[in-house]
Amino acid sequence: MSLRVLSEEPPGSVGSTLLEIERVTKRYGARIAVDDVSLNVSAGECLGLLGPNGAGKSTLLAAASGIVRPDAGSIRIGTWDIWKRPREAKRLIGFVPQDVALYPTLTARENLAFWGALAGIGDARALCKRMDEVLELVGLEERDRDRVRNFSGGMKRRLNIAASLLHEPSLLFLDEPTVGIDPQSRRHILDTVRNLVRDKGLTVVYTSHYMEEVEDLCTRVAIIDQGKVLVVGTLDEVKNIAGEHETVELEVQGDAEAARTLLATHPAVLAVAESGGKADAAETLLVLRVERADHAIPQILAALISQLGGRVTLRTLRVRRPDLETAFLALTGRTLRV
Ligand SMILES: Nc1ncnc2c1ncn2[C@@H]1O[C@H](COP(=O)(O)OP(=O)(O)O)[C@@H](O)[C@H]1O
Numbered sequence: 001m002s003l004r005v006l007s008e009e010p011p012g013s014v015g016s017t018l019l020e021i022e023r024v025t026k027r028y029g030a031r032i033a034v035d036d037v038s039l040n041v042s043a044g045e046c047l048g049l050l051g052p053n054g055a056g057k058s059t060l061l062a063a064a065s066g067i068v069r070p071d072a073g074s075i076r077i078g079t080w081d082i083w084k085r086p087r088e089a090k091r092l093i094g095f096v097p098q099d100v101a102l103y104p105t106l107t108a109r110e111n112l113a114f115w116g117a118l119a120g121i122g123d124a125r126a127l128c129k130r131m132d133e134v135l136e137l138v139g140l141e142e143r144d145r146d147r148v149r150n151f152s153g154g155m156k157r158r159l160n161i162a163a164s165l166l167h168e169p170s171l172l173f174l175d176e177p178t179v180g181i182d183p184q185s186r187r188h189i190l191d192t193v194r195n196l197v198r199d200k201g202l203t204v205v206y207t208s209h210y211m212e213e214v215e216d217l218c219t220r221v222a223i224i225d226q227g228k229v230l231v232v233g234t235l236d237e238v239k240n241i242a243g244e245h246e247t248v249e250l251e252v253q254g255d256a257e258a259a260r261t262l263l264a265t266h267p268a269v270l271a272v273a274e275s276g277g278k279a280d281a282a283e284t285l286l287v288l289r290v291e292r293a294d295h296a297i298p299q300i301l302a303a304l305i306s307q308l309g310g311r312v313t314l315r316t317l318r319v320r321r322p323d324l325e326t327a328f329l330a331l332t333g334r335t336l337r338v
């Protein structure tokens with residue numbers, strides 16, 4: 001599979017804009033799922049779309065794939081507007097939805113044959129060859145005659161990825177492909193995506209709420225929250241968005257609310273993030289933004305001991321280097337983890 005150079009574009013497509021999302025808005029009733037989003041994706045890059053649950057990632061991908069019609073804005077794939085020339089535009093896209101779309105009673109190969117027919121691959125021999133290729137890409141070549149109902153969640157996701165590649169798209173949308181699957185399949189999917197970008201020249205938009213995956217795979221990242229793209233840039237640019245500030249994470253047991261209140265007003269602490277700690281967990285995670293961790297930590301510990309000694313126990317203390325999580329924190333005041 002090679003990068004398809006679009007017919008009506010000048011040659012030398014690597015680096016040219018393959019996906020252009022311009023001022024797209026999508027509402028569901030009173031709720032704005034995607035709020036005036038503009039985003040460009042260049043040929044050959046892997047763009048990470050990082051945001052918590054409900055941020056609008058799936059809606060944005062569904063709009064860009066021509067599945068959900070936006071209320072405003074335009075989407076161009078290559079030279080084609082997805083709503084004006086859907087057939088041409090969709091030929092360039094592979095879409096792997098969050099929910100697995102497979103027939104459990106059919107074998108892996110039969111499922112692919114079905115998707116291949118839908119994608120318009122009429123020639124039986126070409127389809128057969130292409131099925132072999134995509135099964136090998138996702139590491140399911142040995143399991144092609146097994147029924148999908150006997151597959152693990154991770155294997156089903158991998159088969160979904162295979163199906164999305166049958167028609168040799170130039171641009172692949174992956175919607176949280178590793179959620180809820182075993183670690184081995186997760187590793188496999190990440191490796192597959194990396195290889196597709198590096199060796200096959202595929203352009204990828206990868207949505208996730210796992211910052212490690214985006215850091216691992218992507219060259220550029222867009223952080224999305226509450227329907228808005230808050231920032232887009234290279235990994236390094238976005239990681240350093242918090243500037244000189246550092247992040248200190250404390251896991252405490254006992255009266256965590258008292259600790260939070262104390263730290264929120266402490267002069268060495270710039271902000272305490274809202275973190276999505278589980279209500280029933282024994283430990284509470286407190287995420288603090290500070291000017292300098294080496295100065296702040298002794299003061300924070302002294303305050304906790306002198307004012308809350310006996311009521312709060314510190315279990316762990318970590319200083320975070322600038323990463324996508326600290327960037328999200330700086331932008332939203334909340335942690336990504338939910
Ligand atoms: N079909 C729908 N009907 C109503 N609300 C929806 C629908 N799809 C998504 N939403 C809402 O739009 C927002 C964005 O959802 P979604 O795009 O699924 O976010 P993400 O994929 O980042 O988790 C959420 O508040 C969600 O509840």
Ligand SMILES: [Mg+2]
Binds near residue numbers: 057058059098175176
């Ligand atoms: Mg989603």
